[in-house]
Each structure stands twice: as structure tokens, then as C-alpha cells.
Amino acid sequence: MDTYCKEIRKLEAHFYGLEFHHVLRDYNVAADVLSKLGCKRALVPAGIFVQALNSPTVKIEEEPPTMPELVPALGQDVLVADLDWRSLILDFIINNKSYLKDKEHERLACRAASYVVIGTKLFRHSASSGTLSKCISQSDGVRILSEIHSRICGNHAGASTLVGKAFRSGFYWPTTMADAQAIVRRCPGCQFFSKQQHVLAQALRTIPPSWPFAxxxxxxxxxxxxxxxxxxxxxxxxxxxxxxxxxxxxxxxxxxxxxxxxxxxxxxxxxxxxxxxxxxxxxxxxxxxxxxxxxxxxxxxxxxxxxxxxxxxxxxxxxxxx
Structure with a gap:
């Protein structure tokens, strides 16, 4: 919705003025009925023209995940290290790499028992379904969580729901829950609407069937x-x-x-x-x-x-x- 709003704001110079009005649902019955037809995929009545949009009408600019900028001091060289968590497990499984410390080697061996290498890709056994989940880097995982959370089909769900959708899609990385909580915490819409009270205006009235034909x-x-x-x-x-x-x-x-x-x-x-x-x-x-x-x-x-x-x-x- 923000992208469409930006496109409308670009047309301000061609008009004398531009105003946004919020129309209540009671006064916007036609749009409400059309939205229900789209959700139910029902037959469209005669007299209503339908145009199928297979792609967004505006260009959605994807913002890469922001990383903290590290400014080196004068006279110092910056060493970029590979922070991919999959490299240790791949070296242990493929190259049978060992470590001097027994505890570290035992810990990595226990961790690598849940993974399998197919070609050059690393996969993890799912404990619940028994299927294989593709192991991806943290940057790719953050991009997937952002897509699920607030992009085209996003509904600004909570951290647990985001993690469940990512796992059911067949992806895995160890910092999934922490990344999902960070995305929800930084989302302006989630922080704004979380302050509102979502309790019903009145208590639900249960109708217990106490006797026959009543x-x-x-x-x-x-x-x-x-x-x-x-x-x-x-x-x-x-x-x-x-x-x-x-x-x-x-x-x-x-x-x-x-x-x-x-x-x-x-x-x-x-x-x-x-x-x-x-x-x-x-x-x-x-x-x-x-x-x-x-x-x-x-x-x-x-x-x-x-x-x-x-x-x-x-x-x-x-x-x-x-």
C-alpha cells in the first residue's frame, strides 16, 4: 500500500490539490462486495468488468537488509571473514575435518548428524515430518522472512508464524526465530497496531442448548x-x-x-x-x-x-x- 501511495504522490504537481479520505465500510458497500467475490472466487455477475492483474502495476523496490557499518581506523586493514554457518558442517561432512579440541569436535559431530549433503547443497532432516529442508545463509533467510512478513502476500504475522511458514516452505537456518523477532520488532506497522486493544467490545454470548426443541x-x-x-x-x-x-x-x-x-x-x-x-x-x-x-x-x-x-x-x- 505504501508503494501505491508513493506513485499517487508523484502526480501532485499535475493537480491543484490532493486529498486522502478514509471511507468507512458501511459507505463503501460496492468495494466490499467486490472484495468478497475475489476472496471466494465466485462467479462474477453480469455487468461487472474483470481485469486480471498477474503482476503489480507499480515497481516494488526491494530494500536489502541493513547491516551495521564498520568504519576501520586509519592505518588498519579490514579482514572480511566468511560468516556462513554452513561452511563448518560442510567441511566436517565432505572433508572429514577434525579439530584439536575434543569437546568442539564432539559437539560438531553431534550437530552434523542431522544434516546431509546432496551434490554441493546442505540439507537438514526435519524432526517432525522427516523431510529435507534446504539450508540457506542468514542473509537469504532474512530476505525470505521479510517477504513473508510485509511484501505482496504478507499479513504482518508474529515471529512464531513467520518461522512456521519458512520451515513449511522447506528452508532452514539456525537463527530463524531471532531474525523473525527482529523483523517484527523493527516493523513500524506492527509496533503501531500492537498498541491498539483487540478485545471485543462486549463478551461473546454463548447459547447452550439446554433442552430439546428450544x-x-x-x-x-x-x-x-x-x-x-x-x-x-x-x-x-x-x-x-x-x-x-x-x-x-x-x-x-x-x-x-x-x-x-x-x-x-x-x-x-x-x-x-x-x-x-x-x-x-x-x-x-x-x-x-x-x-x-x-x-x-x-x-x-x-x-x-x-x-x-x-x-x-x-x-x-x-x-x-x-
């Missing part, structure tokens, strides 16, 4: 293929305690039809205590709302795109359709 989950599906009787929609109600399923085919999903469906359930199993449903127009209509208030039924609404709340409906509807 709490129902309600949903609708359609339009489906028209059958005899002009039925194209389905109402589904599930008892949260016994998982008993009630299904009814209807021709239209109106608030009056939902009230009739609940009234049929009431005649068979009694008046429920509460009903959980989504924010569909048929469940928020005045006729259904008035019916629930007259019957002393509490209404609770869940998110429309909540996957855990809709997974059970999808399984039931597929079985009913078959």
Missing part, C-alpha cells in the same frame, strides 16, 4: 430447479439440541411463508425459546418479526458469510436435494 437454526436455499407445484425454494430448521431437521418447500421466500413454517413446527413440538438465522430479507421482514414477538420468541442474527454457521446448512441441503 433453540432452532433457520435458513433458506434457492432458487433451485422448479418442481411440481412451482416450488423453487427450501426452508430448513435444525434443533440445536437433538439436531432434528425440518424442511419445507415453498414457491417464494417471504416473511409470511417463514411465519407459517415456524407455526407448523410450533404445533408439533411446542413454542421455541429462540431462533438463530441470518440477515436475509425474509427473516427480517415485519410480518415474521411481529409473529416472533407475539409468540415470545427471541431472534438472534448471524453473519451471512460466516462459514461455520452455513456449513451445516450446505450438508443438509445437498442430502435433501439428492
Amino acid at each position: 433453540c432452532y437454526g433457520l435458513n433458506s436455499v434457492g432458487p433451485l430447479k422448479t418442481v411440481q407445484g412451482s416450488y423453487t425454494f427450501i426452508f430448513v430448521a435444525i434443533d440445536k439440541f437433538t439436531k432434528w431437521i425440518e424442511v419445507k418447500s415453498v414457491s417464494a421466500t417471504t416473511a409470511a411463508k417463514v411465519a407459517e413454517f415456524i407455526q407448523e413446527i410450533m404445533h408439533r413440538f411446542g413454542v421455541p425459546n429462540r431462533i438463530i438465522t441470518d440477515l436475509g430479507t425474509s427473516f427480517t421482514g415485519s410480518e415474521f418479526w411481529d409473529f416472533c414477538q407475539e409468540s415470545c420468541i427471541d431472534m438472534y442474527y448471524a453473519s451471512v458469510a460466516h462459514p461455520s454457521a452455513t456449513a451445516r446448512w450446505n450438508a443438509i441441503i445437498v442430502g435433501y436435494h439428492d
Whole structure:
């Protein structure tokens, strides 16, 4: 986002003024719907033009990892040493190099038992999965962690998550956790947003199913293929305690039809205590709302795109359709 902002700032000289406005989600419904379509990879409705961008439209400048500058004193020569941690293990495995100190030789032999050389590359056995992870230098590892943390697909995750993603990608170096903690500590965005309180505004309300036919989950599906009787929609109600399923085919999903469906359930199993449903127009209509208030039924609404709340409906509807 910072790169795109810099590109916009380059156009300031061509305009009399430039202002940035933050639009709330409630007032930006069209962009919110388009983002959900992109995340779900759903079919794009007619009238919406799609342009596939396989690469960023702006050039992202990669900043090399900063290293402390060492200024030599006058009359002194600088000796650049090879700090690659793989060199000791490669010399021990390939050249069978030994050390004068027995403890150091024993320590390196115990450490090299977890590594294997394939060609000229060093790999390490994974203790959990048994696969081989490619051993890379610390500079390459810092570059990979930076890419995972804050580049194109980065989500500014914590140090433990960064290390897990790097290991699952098949890379290993011994200072992974320390490097990940240093990247998170130096990230301005992580330090800024970590100060904000992420606790919910109110405590979660649990709805324990205490007795049968007291709490129902309600949903609708359609339009489906028209059958005899002009039925194209389905109402589904599930008892949260016994998982008993009630299904009814209807021709239209109106608030009056939902009230009739609940009234049929009431005649068979009694008046429920509460009903959980989504924010569909048929469940928020005045006729259904008035019916629930007259019957002393509490209404609770869940998110429309909540996957855990809709997974059970999808399984039931597929079985009913078959």
C-alpha cells in the first residue's frame, strides 16, 4: 500500500490539490462486495468488468537488509571473514575435518548428524515430518522472512508464524526465530497496531442448548430447479439440541411463508425459546418479526458469510436435494 501511495504522490504537481479520505465500510458497500467475490472466487455477475492483474502495476523496490557499518581506523586493514554457518558442517561432512579440541569436535559431530549433503547443497532432516529442508545463509533467510512478513502476500504475522511458514516452505537456518523477532520488532506497522486493544467490545454470548426443541437454526436455499407445484425454494430448521431437521418447500421466500413454517413446527413440538438465522430479507421482514414477538420468541442474527454457521446448512441441503 505504501508503494501505491508513493506513485499517487508523484502526480501532485499535475493537480491543484490532493486529498486522502478514509471511507468507512458501511459507505463503501460496492468495494466490499467486490472484495468478497475475489476472496471466494465466485462467479462474477453480469455487468461487472474483470481485469486480471498477474503482476503489480507499480515497481516494488526491494530494500536489502541493513547491516551495521564498520568504519576501520586509519592505518588498519579490514579482514572480511566468511560468516556462513554452513561452511563448518560442510567441511566436517565432505572433508572429514577434525579439530584439536575434543569437546568442539564432539559437539560438531553431534550437530552434523542431522544434516546431509546432496551434490554441493546442505540439507537438514526435519524432526517432525522427516523431510529435507534446504539450508540457506542468514542473509537469504532474512530476505525470505521479510517477504513473508510485509511484501505482496504478507499479513504482518508474529515471529512464531513467520518461522512456521519458512520451515513449511522447506528452508532452514539456525537463527530463524531471532531474525523473525527482529523483523517484527523493527516493523513500524506492527509496533503501531500492537498498541491498539483487540478485545471485543462486549463478551461473546454463548447459547447452550439446554433442552430439546428450544433453540432452532433457520435458513433458506434457492432458487433451485422448479418442481411440481412451482416450488423453487427450501426452508430448513435444525434443533440445536437433538439436531432434528425440518424442511419445507415453498414457491417464494417471504416473511409470511417463514411465519407459517415456524407455526407448523410450533404445533408439533411446542413454542421455541429462540431462533438463530441470518440477515436475509425474509427473516427480517415485519410480518415474521411481529409473529416472533407475539409468540415470545427471541431472534438472534448471524453473519451471512460466516462459514461455520452455513456449513451445516450446505450438508443438509445437498442430502435433501439428492
